[in-house]
Amino acid sequence: MSFLLFSKQLMSAFFFVGLFLTMNSAVMAEDSFSDGHTLPWNVANQKNTLIKKSSLDQNLEMINQIDNIQLKVNLLNDLALSYYKIGEIEQAKKILYQSLSLVESLNEQELKITTLIKIADYYYKIGQEKQALTVLDKVMPLVDTLEDKLIQGQLLLNAAFQYEKMQQEKKAELFLSQSQTLTAEAAQPSPDFPFKETPTQLKLGVAGNVSSFRDTTGFLGVNVDYNKQWTQEDILVDGNIYLGYDSSRAVNNYRPGALMTAVYRRHFDEDWNFFVDFFSSVNEDLYSSRNDDEDLTIVTGVWFGAGLNLWRGESNREFLDFQLGIGPRYEYDYVDFEERRNETSPTLGVIFLGRGFSLGKAKINQTFAFLPALDELEDFIFNSNTKLSYPITERWSFVSRLFLRYRSDKVLEENPDLNMFFSTGLEYSF
Secondary structure (H helix, E strand, O other), rough: OOHHHHHHHHHHHHHHHHHHHHHHHHHHHHOOEOOEEEOHHHHHHHHHHHHHOOOOOOOHHHHOOOOOHHHHHHHHHHHHHHHOOOOHHHHHHHHHHHHHHHHHOOOHHHHHHHHHHHHHHHHHOOOHHHHHHHHHHHHEEEEEEEOOHHHHHHHHHHHHHHHHHHOOHHHHHHHHHHHHHHHHHHHHHOOOOOOOOOOEEEEEEEEEEEEOOOOEEEEEEEEEEEEEEOEEEEEEEEEEEEEEEOOOOOOOEEEEEEEEEEEEEOOOOOEEEEEEEEEEEEOOOOOOOOOOOEEEEEEEEEEEEEEEEEEOOOOOOOEEEEEEEEEEEEEEEEEOOOEEEEEEEEEEEEEEEEEEEEEOOEEEEEEEEEEHHHHHHHHEEEEEEEEEEEEOOOOEEEEEEEEEEOOOOOOOOOOOEEEEEEEEEEEEEE
């Protein structure tokens, strides 16, 4: 079905070109004759321009109906140049701006970069050198986000040629030098370990949820997702800080909460690593004994031990590790204005830590943790944390998160063993 749709769009594009050539032929004929008489040059030229503009306006209307972004951008670029040739400079600039705005809809980073270079070239062709440089200067930050050095080198070489064409010798030499360096590095065999150091990745977002039956409950929070990879070490931080609301509480309807996870890994080779996992939850419904008034629940712990890599994707940000460690787990529960629990237990951590699983365009981060107390094995916590991110644009993603927790040792008997916590919102990647 998608192939037929693309074919239909491609046939439409050929139709636009044929229509444009036909209109140009008609214009040439009318330049010489009108009702069998020769027109003055300036009158014929004006009429020719009007006919060409009418033809281009029709093409623009038809191009705007195309769904294929790449095809649409290419046709708009050519159309802008055609407007420029008949003196419609403002219309040409407007169409190139439309073309530039469509680039954000392209999901493939390499395609986005090559398209930006082309748009910069078209801006230069219509005499907008300043805007051409502005567009071309966006290339370098995007190239840095790619991990394939050979592709990086090729894209920088294309950008260098464009800078040279625009008589920007210094930038052309800089991009050419960096292209040669990256291409030479790509030619060298890449070792499995140590890993390639990658730029810091920070994602911030808003998340919220509202539900109502007899009572109204909800929260509005901030998501934090931080990742930094060095050659032998990495740090991961994932958390949510929020303000919760519950209409059933008589003393305090509003209450802050937090859920934070941090992971440090020191890699010995491509398979084994030493890890330190930290978890902290404050007033989180997922871990609370009750959801009432001034109740306060804290569950926090640190586990350290050995991790074994079970799967790795195209980069070290995509992985699945099995972790086995020990550490203290601290629990505090204050319920109905009375302290019910304040204790630290030595615990075993059996953890599956996974990030970057692909599900179509979406990415899934998944953590399973089984945390039994070593001094009382029947006292254990099972935790599941699933985060689904679906890209909307290059920077923005739609994010949903589901927590499941089973707590065998309840503070109050009427509380359920299994609790669920769901949040959804938007996230921006820096």
